[in-house]
Amino acid sequence: MDFKSTFSGIFESLLDREPMFKNKEALRHSYTPAELPHRESEVEQLAATLVPSLRGETPSNLLIYGKSGTGKTIVSRFVCELLRDTVKKRDYLYPVSTAYINCEITDTQYRILANLTKQFSEKKIPFTGWPTDKVYKSFLEAIDKEKQCIIVILDEIDKLVGKQGDDIIYNLTRMNSELENSRVSLIGISNDLKFVDYLDSRVQSSLGGEEIVFTPYNARQLEDILRQRAEIAFEPGILDEYVIPLCAALAAREHGDARRALDLLRVSGEVAERENAERVTETHVRNANEKIEKDNTIEAVRTLPTQSKLLLYSIIQLEEKGGKAINTGEVYDTYKRMCKAVSLDTLTQRRVSDLISELDMLGILNSRVVSKGRYGRTKEIKLDISPVGLKTVLEEDTRIKKLVDFNLPQQRLA
């Protein structure tokens, strides 16, 4: 039999297989379920804060705190939807609009204002080019045309700290004094409990009116969430008895992250499907758990800019050489030599120091500042993941490939 005819039926047989998933969407982060288990009191609190908007009053600004995957975003969106529905049903109520912005993506004053304007008018705003105050004005005009209350949700608001983000928060809280008809009130969502401390004091007082804290889910609660979603997502009888409790337990260990739990369940299903298994078992969950970890870092490394890749590569080389702990000076030396070897521009040590911190933030390595007394202060750097897989990914880059045979000069024996 020739090669082609061996596989002639491949698609039919794949299609014939019983599908595991009924509706995989139910396991994605973007999915909004009909119920939010274990978040009833948060929904009530939030609704209570926002209800003045329906009477034509301005609700106080609000901060929502909680670790990732504790349901902050989904609860806010849910309550806003209810609010809009209520307005639609009872036309004697004061009009309310809501806008949602993710500050991790939309992270400058200009972009936030442009995004908001887009949500409230037809006006086209270029992604760059205008002075910021012009964009501010167009947002002001867009919302002030009629009497209404605007609720702006700034998700991941802690990502704005430090940049001129303070300004945008300040400007938005102060906006009401410039508005004739409408009113703006803010909901800030933050992972970081201490976020307010980093803000300018004028902003602190206007923003920190009320707050709601979302506590992490425990394993029991995660189980409830997973069961609810699994019912929609999987064909009945596909999941082994212990699959959901295991997913819940693993995610509970990661500070009760529901997103993580859902990912885990979804990937477990995918792993089982690929293996042609009849059902999803505990083994699939454990494999999925490893796969998620690995995929995340590998993807992070793959999308690094060349300079960071080279830097990481030099750290790996030093680590493989073994011996004492690695410090910034050494890394910079090696990095410099490698740059020369592949004729890449060399960045300054200051910049490299920042890049090291970025790699630290990504969880690829661990760096801590240590003082060696007489011999100065430096960062001590350690890889957080095994260099073997890392190297393979890095060597996909054509420039780094040239360094496979790069030899460190003798040194580093002490």
Place this chain on the structure above:
DNA sequence: TGTCCACTGGAAGGGAGGGCTT
């Protein structure tokens, strides 16, 4: 006790690349 190392990390600003306005 003071000195001094090898940096750290903040601040300011340059300039390239995107764009708009006149």
Place this chain on the structure above:
DNA sequence: AAGCCCTCCCTTCCAGTGGACA
């Protein structure tokens, strides 16, 4: 085309520092 603006990535400059050593 000239004059602006915004953002990103970087450089330059520099004050600050924990602790070994003299």
